[in-house]
Amino acid sequence: MDKKGLKSKLLVLEEEVQALIEQVESASKPVELDQSSVGRLSRMDAMQNQAMALANKTRQNEQLHKIRTALRNIERDDFGRCVECDNHIAEGRLLLDPTHIYCVSCASAIE
Numbered sequence: 629m630d631k632k633g634l635k636s637k638l639l640v641l642e643e644e645v646q647a648l649i650e651q652v653e654s655a656s657k658p659v660e661l662d663q664s665s666v667g668r669l670s671r672m673d674a675m676q677n678q679a680m681a682l683a684n685k686t687r688q689n690e691q692l693h694k695i696r697t698a699l700r701n702i703e704r705d706d707f708g709r710c711v712e713c714d715n716h717i718a719e720g721r722l723l724l725d726p727t728h729i730y731c732v733s734c735a736s737a738i739e
């Protein structure tokens with residue numbers, strides 16, 4: 629398995645996700661309660677946008693956690709094995725997303 633290639637891919641992913649988190653962080657600041665300049669509807673829009681940004685941030689943080697776990701585990705001999713059945717995860721699957729922890733059959737059984 630090309631662990632070097634997977635590792636550099638993980639590092640690129642890590643940077644991308646970190647940049648996204650910084651982006652949504654500025655979008656998920658508390659909604660300003662300035663009644664004079666913001667109408668009722670646009671305030672609701674702003675709150676909706678904020679909720680979406682927060683959900684997005686949660687997703688990105690989960691992704692970052694998965695990437696870091698994979699980066700920690702990649703040096704181990706059992707990297708690339710399914711955590712459920714211990715079979716090897718197909719290399720093509722890992723190349724697509726190195727954070728996969730399930731093989732194809734376990735992943736489809738879970739989903």
Ligand SMILES: [Zn+2]
Pocket residue numbers: 710711712713714715730731732733734735
């Ligand atoms: Zn499996």
